[in-house]
Amino acid sequence: MAQAQGFETDFWKDANLRKVWDDIVPGEPRKSIPYTLTREAIELYCKAVGETHPIYFDEAYARTTRFGGLIAPPAIHILLMFACTPADDWMRSPGTVNAGQSWSYNVPARPNDVITLQARALDKFIKRERLFVVHDNVFFNQRGEVICSGRGWTIRPR
Amino acid sequence: MTTGFEALNAGDTIDGPKFAVSGESIRLFCDASLDYNPLHLDDDYMKGNFGKTHFGGIIMHGMNNFGLISRMITDWAYPLGALHRRLETRWVKPVKPGDTIQPTGVVRSKQVSAKSRWVLIDVMVRNQAGDKVATGEAMVEFPLD
Numbered sequence: 001m002a003q004a005q006g007f008e009t010d011f012w013k014d015a016n017l018r019k020v021w022d023d024i025v026p027g028e029p030r031k032s033i034p035y036t037l038t039r040e041a042i043e044l045y046c047k048a049v050g051e052t053h054p055i056y057f058d059e060a061y062a063r064t065t066r067f068g069g070l071i072a073p074p075a076i077h078i079l080l081m082f083a084c085t086p087a088d089d090w091m092r093s094p095g096t097v098n099a100g101q102s103w104s105y106n107v108p109a110r111p112n113d114v115i116t117l118q119a120r121a122l123d124k125f126i127k128r129e130r131l132f133v134v135h136d137n138v139f140f141n142q143r144g145e146v147i148c149s150g151r152g153w154t155i156r157p158r
Numbered sequence: 159m160t161t162g163f164e165a166l167n168a169g170d171t172i173d174g175p176k177f178a179v180s181g182e183s184i185r186l187f188c189d190a191s192l193d194y195n196p197l198h199l200d201d202d203y204m205k206g207n208f209g210k211t212h213f214g215g216i217i218m219h220g221m222n223n224f225g226l227i228s229r230m231i232t233d234w235a236y237p238l239g240a241l242h243r244r245l246e247t248r249w250v251k252p253v254k255p256g257d258t259i260q261p262t263g264v265v266r267s268k269q270v271s272a273k274s275r276w277v278l279i280d281v282m283v284r285n286q287a288g289d290k291v292a293t294g295e296a297m298v299e300f301p302l303d
Contacts, residue, residue, distance in 0.1 A: 009194040041190075048183070048190035049225035050175055053233060066239075074242050075228035078221045082192035094196045095208060098220040100294075102246035157208070 008087045017088040021131040021156040024090060024121045030135075032117040035083040039111040042072045045079050071108035077148050080109070080139050084117035091135070095157030099132070103150035107141065114142040122151065131156040162238035163275050163300040166265055172279065174230030174261030179218050181255045187222050195219075218253040223283050223292040227261045231279070231296050234263070240277070240300045247281070247294035258286045263296065275300040 008014065046056050051073050054061040062070045085091060109115060116139070123134040133154055139147040177183075188194050196203045197217055204213045224247050231242045253259055261283045269276040276299055283292040 007192055009188075009192075011194050011196060045190040045225075048187045049222065049229055050177060051229050053236065055236065073225075073228060073232060075221075075225045075245075078191045078193075078219075078225060092195070094203070096195060097197070097208065097211075098249065100246070100248035101221070101224060102244070104244045105242060 007083075011092045011094050014087045014092070015094060018093050019090045020093075021124065021133065021158075024124055024133055024156075026121045026123050026134075028120060030089060030117075030119040030121070031086050032084045032119055033086055034114050034116050035080065037072060037076070037080070037083075037109055037111060037113045037115055039070070041079060041083075042070075042076065042111060045076055046073065049073075049075075067108060070111050072110065074103075074105045074108070074148065076109050077103060077137075077139055077150060080115055080117065081137065084115060084139070085119070090133075090156075091154070093157055097155040099153040099155055101150055101152040103148055105148045106146045109139070109141065109147045113147075115147065116140050131158060162240060163268065163277070166268060166277060168265055168267055170265040172230060172234050172263035172265075174226060174263065174283075175233075176258055176260045177222075177226055179222075179253055179255055179257045179259060181216070184216060184218050184222075184255065187219050191219065191221065193219055193221070213252055215254060218255075218257075220247075220249040220292070223247065223249065223253070223259070223261070226259070227263075227281050227283065227292070227294065227296070230261045230263060230281075231298060235298050238300070240298050242296070243276075243299045244297035245281070245294060246296075247292050249292050251285070251289055251291045253285065253291050257291075259283050259291060261292075266295075274302060 119137040122136040138149040263279045263281045266278045279296040281294045
């Protein structure tokens, strides 16, 4: 299994350490951890969504393209969100429901990039009896270049 | 390729890949995304109520829709020498094991900025019954170089 080293897959385990909607302070940074994106992790993501383009798999082909080498699919931030956050991050609270997301892409993530995340809750509100939090995220590579930035709307468990 | 942008018209359609959703595909997405929320793993947990929402069983990750739409956009854009620059999505309806979903896109407009060219695409994912499960907008850049 190509899981991140020591990744806790039981999201109940640290549930009591995580912030509930009431504790989340918009504007306050979330803890994050650097993550080395491996070729194996990219290939596993590709398998899960059926990506087959050679730009993600074939180094010789990738060198002939404008990218000059292998890249990860733009939506690799789906993995990075969990890979770059610790087990007590509130995004892992069981019952967190994703309502929608928007992402802007700058430079591609590549195999062996050491990726960091700057993230925070940006807003929280109650709508139709649901507890919402808006989160705001920017992923950087080891050169400080922005890979992508995005915002998500989640409904928090009560 | 610089002819791709000129040849496009509002209303042009993009057909994305059909995707069969199963317990196994959802489990694989857990491993690939590291998102092990019990929403996607635990049928017993999902028999409970979530406020006013009742799912009745595990649901696919919303971001699986997002990944499929993004796959459709990149597979369309790369051969045209274009770049996937933005995607915004909203989830309309849960997707469950046994469903088959398919993203599609429709070119809404072409725009030219000071330094580049852009195509705006309305995207949508439907299930086998034709129900909309996700909607959104994508932005693809056709660089001048």
